[in-house]
């Protein structure tokens with residue numbers, strides 16, 4: 001008896017383009033995979049790479065899917081899936097979570113205890129968007145910085161801090177787009193609002209690890225690594241090199257879920273789980289890991305402002 005494997009490339013338009021330091025992102029493409037086991041049980045998985053973030057490209061993911069047989073014997077399916085190379089981390093996540101879904105008897109996973117962080121648009125649009133999210137129950141917001149001129153952004157931050165309710169928390173995400181001076185200006189500014197700013201995410205580029213370590217020791221505002229820990233290998237490296245502040249983990253591109261579990265169980269890290277703008281398929285698998293492995297109070301970064309237009313296409 002054999003497992004059936006199929007896959008499809010899908011593409012969805014963001015309701016509002018996502019603007020980061022890397023540019024404007026309008027369409028999310030991913031690969032939906034389907035496994036059918038010997039009893040006819042169907043399971044889905046999603047491969048949602050972000051190559052500018054350090055994962056494989058969509059083409060590499062599709063190439064990997066193309067070279068797999070459409071029928072896989074039960075003897076070798078685990079071998080294939082557990083041996084996907086580390087250079088294909090989004091594939092590792094998609095296939096391993098699809099296989100896990102097949103092995104589970106019921107999907108009664110409860111992640112309703114998680115707090116969610118809402119994603120604000122970059123620039124001054126944030127000023128008239130947070131209210132919507134607040135009404136929906138979000139208490140933590142994330143705002144992209146390093147997109148416009150720093151003077152302008154610092155002025156918007158002042159307004160945002162004035163406007164936000166007392167109990168609201170704000171995260172700033174620079175996507176590695178600051179230089180040393182700008183990072184210091186932002187951190188100095190944030191140190192004035194210790195009860196408002198939860199952390200600054202990835203202030204400097206990935207190759208500036210020791211500089212970020214230094215900044216995290218000097219300023220009281222916390223720094224969260226994101227691009228620097230995009231994959232498990234990078235996560236393990238940064239931990240070995242002494243990072244003990246916050247780690248952002250994006251299950252969708254970090255790699256093998258079982259290896260991620262092992263890492264999080266071995267090391268008590270301060271972690272924030274975050275989306276890669278996946279569809280409901282990848283989101284469910286990622287939130288399952290977040291619910292299992294979040295050892296702290298931090299809101300998960302699965303905001304809603306990136307909802308896609310239309311419904312998920314048939315696969």
Ligand SMILES: O=C(O)CCC(=O)c1ccccc1C(=O)O
Pocket residue numbers: 050053117118119142173175226274275276277301302303304
């Ligand atoms: O969904 C969310 O709320 C946050 C997700 C997010 O910001 C993100 C999503 C895709 C790629 C990069 C990033 C990022 O954190 O930089």
Ligand SMILES: [Mg+2]
Pocket residue numbers: 173175201202226227248
């Ligand atoms: Mg980030």
